[in-house]
Amino acid sequence: MAAAAAAEQTKWLRAHATFYGGADASGTMGGACGYGNLYAQGYGTRTTALSTALFNDGASCGQCYKLVCDRKTDRTWCKPGVSVTVTATNFCPPNWSIPSDHGGWCNPPRPHFDMAQPAWEKIGIYRGGIIPVIYRRVSCVKKGGVRFAVNGHDYFNLVLVTNVAGPGSIRAMDVKGSADWMPMARNWGANWHSLTYLTGQGLSFRVTVTDGQTIVFAGVVPRNWRFGQSFASNLQFKL
Numbered sequence: 001m002a003a004a005a006a007a008e009q010t011k012w013l014r015a016h017a018t019f020y021g022g023a024d025a026s027g028t029m030g031g032a033c034g035y036g037n038l039y040a041q042g043y044g045t046r047t048t049a050l051s052t053a054l055f056n057d058g059a060s061c062g063q064c065y066k067l068v069c070d071r072k073t074d075r076t077w078c079k080p081g082v083s084v085t086v087t088a089t090n091f092c093p094p095n096w097s098i099p100s101d102h103g104g105w106c107n108p109p110r111p112h113f114d115m116a117q118p119a120w121e122k123i124g125i126y127r128g129g130i131i132p133v134i135y136r137r138v139s140c141v142k143k144g145g146v147r148f149a150v151n152g153h154d155y156f157n158l159v160l161v162t163n164v165a166g167p168g169s170i171r172a173m174d175v176k177g178s179a180d181w182m183p184m185a186r187n188w189g190a191n192w193h194s195l196t197y198l199t200g201q202g203l204s205f206r207v208t209v210t211d212g213q214t215i216v217f218a219g220v221v222p223r224n225w226r227f228g229q230s231f232a233s234n235l236q237f238k239l
Contacts, residue, residue, distance in 0.1 A: 010136060011136055012134045012135070012136050013111065013134065013135055013136065014070070014111075014132065014133070014134055014135075015110075015111040015112055015113060015132075015133050015134075015135055016105060016110070016112055016113075016130055016131065016132055016133060017048075017067060017069075017112070017113040017114070017115055017120060017123075017124065017130070017131055017133045018105055018112070018113075018114050018115070018120070018129065018130045019114065019115050019116065019117040019119075019120035019121070019124075020049070020114050020115075020116070020117065021116050021117055022117060023117055023118065024045075024118070025038070025044075025045040025047070025116040025117060025118055025119075028045075028047055028049075028089070028090065028116045030090075031049065031089045031090030031091070031189075032049075032055075032058065032061075032090050032091035032188070032189050033058065033061035033062070033088065033089045033090060033091075033189035033190045034061075034160055034188060034189035034190050034191045035061075035089050035160070035162060035189075035190065036160075038089060041147075041162050041163070042142070042143065042162075042163055043087050043089055045116045045117075045118040045119055046084065046085060046086045046087065046116065046118075046119045047086055047087050047088075047089040047090070047115070047116045047119065048065065048086040048087070048088055048089070048090070048113045048114065048115040048116065048119065049088075049089070049090035049091055049092040049106075049113070049114040049115075050088050050090070050091060050092060050112075050113065050114075051092050051094075051105070051106035051107075051108070051110055051111060051112035051113075051114075052091075052093075052094055052106065052107075052108045053108055053109050053110060053111045053112070054088075054111050054112070054113075055088070055091045055092075058091075058186060058188055058189045058190070059169060059171075059186070059210075060088050060169055061088055061089070061169060061189045061190040062087060062088060062089075062140065062161075062162075062164050062168035062169045062170070062190055063087070063088045063137060063140070063167065063168045063169045063210075064085055064086065064087050064088075064137070064138050064139065064140040064141075064168050065085065065086055065088070065113070065135050065136065065137060065138065066083055066084070066085045066135065066136055066138045067083060067084055067085075067086065067113065067115075067123060067133045067134070067135045068082075068083045068123065068133060068134050068135075069082075069123040069124055069131050069132070069133055070131075070132040070133055070134050073132040074128070074131060074132050076125075076128065077124055077125045077127070077128025077129075077131050078123065078124060078125075078128075078131055078132075079122070079123050079124060079125065082122060082123055083122075083123065084115075084119050084120075084122040084123050085138060086113070086115060086116070086119050087140065087168065088168075088169075090114075092105075092106035092112060092113075092114040093106060094106050094107040094108060095107065105130065113133065113135070137167075139165070139166055139167070139168075139239040140164065140165050140166060140167070140168035140239075141165060141239065142163045142164065142165040142236065143163075144163060144232060144234075144236070145163070145232055145233035145234045145235050145236050146161065146162075146163055146164055146165075146207065146215070146217065146232075146233050146235060146236060146237070147161070147162045147163045147230060147231065147232045147233065148160070148161060148162075148205060148217070148220060148221065148230065148231050148233070149162070149228075149229070149230040149231075150203075150221060150225060150227060150228075150229055150230075150231070151191075151227055151228060152193070152227060153227060154197060154199050155195055155196070155197050156193060156195060157175070157193060157194045157195075157196070157198050158187060158191050158192075158193045159173075159175070159184070159191065159192050159193070159194075159205070160190055160191050161173070161190050161192065161205075161207065162190065163232075164207075164209065164237060165236050165237045165238075165239060166209055166211060166213060166236075166237035166238055166239055167209045167210045167211040167213075167237070168209075169209065169210045170186075170190070170192070170207060170208070170209055170210070171208045171209060171210045171212075172207075172208040173192045173205060173206065173207050173208070174205070174206040175194050175196075175198065175203060175204070175205055175206075176203070176204040176205075176206070177196070177198045177201035177202070177203055178201045178202075181206060182194060182196055200223060201223060202219050202221060202222055202223045203219075203220065203221035203225070204216060204217060204218045204219055204220065204221075205217045205220060205221075209237055213237050213238060215235050215237065217233045217235055220233045
């Protein structure tokens with residue numbers, strides 16, 4: 001499975017790319033993956049929103065893509081000899097009131113990247129607005145370990161997982177308090193939830209990413225945790 005996933009990531013595919021968020025990417029904060037302040041979380045301005053065809057109902061959150069402007073298709077607005085790698089942090093929704101080939105760029109079944117403007121301008125010339133690209137999945141390179149933010153309230157524990165290296169996206173997640181391991185469910189984006197009472201218990205997480213790697217983050221959340229706190233591990237997935 002891991003070998004097949006790695007082989008899949010080497011394929012170059014075709015799409016188009018636009019940009020949003022302003023020259024400083026301040027308009028990209030928040031987003032459908034739930035990462036919040038992308039500067040504070042370490043994602044910076046190298047981010048993108050994905051169309052429905054790529055977003056996979058949030059399962060693609062955290063994935064990394066290398067993009068090159070396709071000068072064979074458009075020599076006018078493509079910058080030559082450069083590429084950019086971005087992390088998926090948001091969803092580009094369809095707009096059914098506009099034709100898919102005339103403004104409805106994120107309409108299914110189109111694969112499309114609506115990138116943070118600084119990232120887009122690494123490969124495209126601003127006045128072009130939209131450019132043809134070739135892209136492929138690549139491993140995500142991160143500094144430090146995987147991080148967990150615990151939100152919600154009693155009987156609703158909402159855990160945001162960030163700074164995931166390797167494939168970047170999560171397939172499954174379990175939590176362990178003072179009892180046995182219990183499965184969590186994707187709530188939205190990179191947020192996973194458990195409906196069990198876990199307040200006052202030290203927490204461990206077992207995370208499986210989409211290439212099959214699994215890491216147990218034993219005791220990463222201490223017993224005296226409070227909702228709204230974040231916790232950094234010293235463990236990370238392989239590239």
